[in-house]
Amino acid sequence: MPELPEVETLCRQLNTVLQGQEILRIDIMDPRLGSVERKRGGSGKVIPGTFTRKVAELIGQRVAAVTRRGKYIQLQMNGGMTVELHLRMSGRLLYLAADKPLSPSIVPYCRLTIGLSAGILLLIDPRRFATFAVQPDKIAPVLPDDPLEGLPARRLLEIARTRRMPVKSFLMDQRLVAGIGNIYACEILFAAGIDPRRPACNLTTVEWRKVSKAAKAILCRAVACRGTTVSDWRDLFGCIGTNQNHLEVYSRQAEPCRRCGGSIQRITLGGRGTWFCPICQK
Ligand SMILES: [Zn+2]
Known part of the structure; x- marks a missing residue:
């Protein structure tokens, strides 16, 4: 997708x-x-x-x-x-x-x-x-904050305050944050050092700041790479993207974490395959 x-x-x-x-x-x-x-x-x-x-x-x-x-x-x-x-x-x-x-x-x-x-x-x-x-006319934007333009940590903290869902599901909820799917949610949480199972309401401002910074960096790099081709994604001219060469956790179960050498784990969260490093992500 x-x-x-x-x-x-x-x-x-x-x-x-x-x-x-x-x-x-x-x-x-x-x-x-x-x-x-x-x-x-x-x-x-x-x-x-x-x-x-x-x-x-x-x-x-x-x-x-x-x-x-x-x-x-x-x-x-x-x-x-x-x-x-x-x-x-x-x-x-x-x-x-x-x-x-x-x-x-x-x-x-x-x-x-x-x-x-x-x-x-x-x-x-x-x-x-x-x-x-x-x-008929130009449509006024009425969507949540755009992660490519930066998600303010304060706002994430505020929206998440009443939500007990895992932070990964929170990031993927299109009503709350627009446009982050499974691959990038896994990668963002690895970069931020946050365990994807943590309830969204338990993250601190400092942790949301890390998530926000990681989201911007990871999504911008993915744009620079013209997307991630792990299955059928092709760009406008039929070419594959190259961001799959930069994935740290997604689809890497049992492979060594490039940060600590530990083993990447795969779990199911909200019905979706979820990859993370249990040592680096707390
Ligand atoms: Zn690790």
Whole structure:
């Protein structure tokens, strides 16, 4: 699943190729993408109207900028409309220059294509959870603090004060902190020297300061590495990221800790595999 650094990577790359390009056509291969119009009760029937009309209004507009709100990717149009994409479980974006042919292997999973003046943007999504919405205006950000911009330790302390959940689950709760998934939560807590099982409400200000500092450093490095490819993550141009070469604990059970030489342990926390060093993380 793409986490914050992967989504940020896509936004940066989208900005380099999409800015100023005109939308020439939009082909929606999967009718489920127009879910805003889906009837309540899940009949799956798409009510024609708003969604199709809003998509049609994008034709002829130019991309002014690409921004990120949590894990949402926003294409800001020069006419004031915003396209908001969320990749969810398995979605990915691929950009091809106009003269590059589509690889036949990705065609069955392609749910949407946006034809632009100099290329084509594809939404590929085998599990079909990704969402695509067209908003009439710029959307005001109403998400929790963004870890890439720094999470104030005081604020973390305040939000965590009433929460007994393990600190790792706290960091992964999208309602509290936006965009940190399993890989980075493990890595951040290792860097901060905090045991992932500790109740969030028991961390001190000094410890939250360590978490905040570690989060920023680890996520920024992951962006610089264009994400972590441990399974299917690819960037906008189909290339793997390189941050997997920097992982200290994730998926390293029984291997030696690079800090103390002890053995990395794997436990299950909140239903997710969790890796940590019992010696370095207290
Ligand atoms: Zn260690």
